[in-house]
Amino acid sequence: MAGRLHRRLGGWGFTGENFPPTPELLAWLTRQIGPAVSCVPAGAEGSQLPRPRPVPHLGCGVSADEPDRLAHARGQGLPDILRLRAGAVPAFPDAVCWPKTADEVAGVLARCDSAGVEVIPWGGGTSVTGGVNVLPEDRPVVVMDLSALAALESFDERSRLATFGAGILGPALEASLASRGYTLGHFPQSWELSSLGGWVATRSAGQESLGFGRIDDMVAGLEAAAPGGRLSVRPMPGSAAGPDLKRLLLGSEGRFGIITSVTVRVRPLPSNRTIQSLLFPSWHDGMDAVRTLVQSGVPLTMLRLSDPPETEVAMAVGLGATRAAGLVRRYLHIRGIGDGACLLLVGAAGDPQTVRRTLRQAGHLIDGSHGVSLGTRPGAQWLKDRFRHPYLRDALLDVGVATDTLETAAPWSALDDVRQSVREAIAGALEGAQERVAVLCHISHPYPDGASLYFTFFFRVATDHGETIARWAAIKRAATNAIAAAGATLSHHHGIGQWHAPWLEQEAGSTGVAILRSVAHQLDPNTIINPHVLLDPMTRLEA
Ligand SMILES: Cc1cc2nc3c(=O)[nH]c(=O)nc-3n(C[C@H](O)[C@H](O)[C@H](O)COP(=O)(O)OP(=O)(O)OC[C@H]3O[C@@H](n4cnc5c(N)ncnc54)[C@H](O)[C@@H]3O)c2cc1C
Structure with a gap:
C-alpha cells in the first residue's frame, strides 16, 4: 500500500506531475473539433461505495477500506477516468488483498474458489481495455494487488537471465538490473506504473521493441497459480518439448491463472x-x-x-x-x-x-x-x-477535450488501407451527434512483415459524463469494427480485456475461442479469475 498513496485517482500518474497543453495545441484542437462546451472537473471524491460483502479469510494482507476499494475499482481507459472523476463508478471490489508469496497467491485462489468469490489480478492497474474493471456481480469480488511480489528472486549473469516477482513495476525492475549493468529494455509508455506480470498477461510492447523485442521475446520462463493447479515453465534457451506453455500464459489476462514470477532475458545496459x-x-x-x-x-x-x-x-x-x-x-x-x-x-x-x-x-x-x-x-x-505525455490527457479533460488511443497491426501490403479505413471510421463516428473527431496516427512497432498503427483521437466533452462516455463508445465501436473488417488485429499490444472481447471470435475463429475456453476451464473450472476479460464478454462498451 505504501508508495501508492501519491498515485493520482481519476487520472494518470502522480499528484504534482503535469503536462499542460501548449497554446498552439489548444488552438489546433479548436480548429479541428470546435471550442470546448464543457469540462470534466478533476477529483474523484463523489463516489458512494456500498458496504463491502464479506469475503473469507484470505491468509494475507487484506483491506476493505474505502480508499483501497476505490483505488482498485477501475483501470486507466478514458471511460474509467471519466467515471472516477464523475463519482459514477458502478461497482467496487469488496476487498483488496496483497499476497507476498506464490504460496499466498495459491492460498487466496483456493479459498476464493471454495467460497465462490471472484478474484481480479491487479499488476499496475494501467489497463486501457477494461482489464481490471470490477463489474456489478452477484458474487463478492476481491482484487489481488500483486505489488508485494516484487523482489529480484535470482540473477544468472552467465546466462543473462533474471527472475522477478510478477508485481514489480518498470522503474524498480530497471533499477535492479541497472545496478548490475543490465537492462530489460522494455519501456511501454505506462512503464512507471505497469508491472512485469501485467506486461506478460497483456503481451505488451515497449517503445524500443524494434531493438529489444516485445515482452513475448523477453520471457524465458514463468510460474503461475490457478485454482486448477500450479504451472512452472523453466527457462530454456529453446525447446521442442511440445507446445510452448509459457506462450499460453502470454496474453491470458488472468484467465489461465495468476503469474507469480517471470524469468526474463536481459542485456547489457547501453551507455x-x-x-x-x-x-x-x-x-x-x-x-x-x-x-x-x-x-x-x-x-x-x-x-x-x-x-x-x-x-x-x-x-x-x-x-x-x-x-x-x-x-x-x-x-x-x-x-x-x-x-x-x-x-x-x-x-x-x-x-x-x-x-x-x-x-x-x-x-x-x-x-x-x-x-x-x-x-x-x-x-x-x-x-x-516520453513518460510525461500521458498527463496531457488529464490536462485536456480539464479544458473540455477528451482524448484516447487505440492500436492495431497488419502486414505492409495491407497497412495503408487499414490506416485509411480506421481513420475514416474514427473521424466519422460522431457525425450523428454533429461532433467532429480529430485523428492522429503513427507507426511505432515495425517488423519485416508489417507494423502496428497507433491512433490518437480527440473529441469534445459533453455536458453530461454519460454522453461523453457514449461518444467514446461510438468511436471505439466504429474503429474496432473497421479493424475487424479490414482483417487487422484487434490489438497489437493493449490486449483484449473486456472491451475487445466481443470481437475476439472474428479474429481467433470459433475453434480458436473454444480451445482458449477449454484451457480456462481446466485451470479455473468455476471461472473465478477475471471472468469477463478475453472470453465471455458481459459488458457493453459504456459500462
Ligand atoms: C498512459 C498509458 C500508456 C500505455 N502505453 C503502453 C505501451 O506503450 N505499450 C503497451 O503494451 N501497453 C501500454 N499501455 C497499456 C498497459 O499499460 C499495458 O497493458 C500493461 O501491460 C498493463 O500492465 P499492468 O501491470 O498495469 O496490468 P494491469 O492493468 O494491472 O492488468 C492488465 C491485465 O492483466 C491481468 N494481470 C495483471 N497482472 C497479472 C498477473 N501477474 N497474472 C495474471 N494476470 C495479470 C489483469 O487482471 C488485467 O486483465 C498503456 C496504458 C496507459 C494508461
Whole structure:
C-alpha cells in the first residue's frame, strides 16, 4: 500500500506531475473539433461505495477500506477516468488483498474458489481495455494487488537471465538490473506504473521493441497459480518439448491463472541512446523508409513515423512556440516539404561508437528517399518527455477535450488501407451527434512483415459524463469494427480485456475461442479469475 498513496485517482500518474497543453495545441484542437462546451472537473471524491460483502479469510494482507476499494475499482481507459472523476463508478471490489508469496497467491485462489468469490489480478492497474474493471456481480469480488511480489528472486549473469516477482513495476525492475549493468529494455509508455506480470498477461510492447523485442521475446520462463493447479515453465534457451506453455500464459489476462514470477532475458545496459529525426514530404515516403530500414536488419532500437496531423501536433507541442520553428518551416519549404510532412524518429542504443555507426548505416539506406534531417534535438525532447505525455490527457479533460488511443497491426501490403479505413471510421463516428473527431496516427512497432498503427483521437466533452462516455463508445465501436473488417488485429499490444472481447471470435475463429475456453476451464473450472476479460464478454462498451 505504501508508495501508492501519491498515485493520482481519476487520472494518470502522480499528484504534482503535469503536462499542460501548449497554446498552439489548444488552438489546433479548436480548429479541428470546435471550442470546448464543457469540462470534466478533476477529483474523484463523489463516489458512494456500498458496504463491502464479506469475503473469507484470505491468509494475507487484506483491506476493505474505502480508499483501497476505490483505488482498485477501475483501470486507466478514458471511460474509467471519466467515471472516477464523475463519482459514477458502478461497482467496487469488496476487498483488496496483497499476497507476498506464490504460496499466498495459491492460498487466496483456493479459498476464493471454495467460497465462490471472484478474484481480479491487479499488476499496475494501467489497463486501457477494461482489464481490471470490477463489474456489478452477484458474487463478492476481491482484487489481488500483486505489488508485494516484487523482489529480484535470482540473477544468472552467465546466462543473462533474471527472475522477478510478477508485481514489480518498470522503474524498480530497471533499477535492479541497472545496478548490475543490465537492462530489460522494455519501456511501454505506462512503464512507471505497469508491472512485469501485467506486461506478460497483456503481451505488451515497449517503445524500443524494434531493438529489444516485445515482452513475448523477453520471457524465458514463468510460474503461475490457478485454482486448477500450479504451472512452472523453466527457462530454456529453446525447446521442442511440445507446445510452448509459457506462450499460453502470454496474453491470458488472468484467465489461465495468476503469474507469480517471470524469468526474463536481459542485456547489457547501453551507455548511449540517440534519436535522429527526419521529415518526409509524405506518409508514403516515410512508410517506404521505415519498411526499407526494418527489412534491412540494421540494428536500430526504434522507428516511429507520425502521419501529417500527428506531425503538425508534434510541431505545435514541441517547436511551435519558438523562433526556431519559423526558421525550420522556411528551410523545409525550400527543401519541398510542406503541409503533408511526416516526422520519423530513428533510435539507436549502445556505446557511442555503435550508435554513430548504426545511425550512419540507417542514413545511407534511406539516402535518396526525400527525408530531411532535423538532427537529434526533437528526439532528445521526446525521450525526455516520453513518460510525461500521458498527463496531457488529464490536462485536456480539464479544458473540455477528451482524448484516447487505440492500436492495431497488419502486414505492409495491407497497412495503408487499414490506416485509411480506421481513420475514416474514427473521424466519422460522431457525425450523428454533429461532433467532429480529430485523428492522429503513427507507426511505432515495425517488423519485416508489417507494423502496428497507433491512433490518437480527440473529441469534445459533453455536458453530461454519460454522453461523453457514449461518444467514446461510438468511436471505439466504429474503429474496432473497421479493424475487424479490414482483417487487422484487434490489438497489437493493449490486449483484449473486456472491451475487445466481443470481437475476439472474428479474429481467433470459433475453434480458436473454444480451445482458449477449454484451457480456462481446466485451470479455473468455476471461472473465478477475471471472468469477463478475453472470453465471455458481459459488458457493453459504456459500462
Ligand atoms: C498512459 C498509458 C500508456 C500505455 N502505453 C503502453 C505501451 O506503450 N505499450 C503497451 O503494451 N501497453 C501500454 N499501455 C497499456 C498497459 O499499460 C499495458 O497493458 C500493461 O501491460 C498493463 O500492465 P499492468 O501491470 O498495469 O496490468 P494491469 O492493468 O494491472 O492488468 C492488465 C491485465 O492483466 C491481468 N494481470 C495483471 N497482472 C497479472 C498477473 N501477474 N497474472 C495474471 N494476470 C495479470 C489483469 O487482471 C488485467 O486483465 C498503456 C496504458 C496507459 C494508461
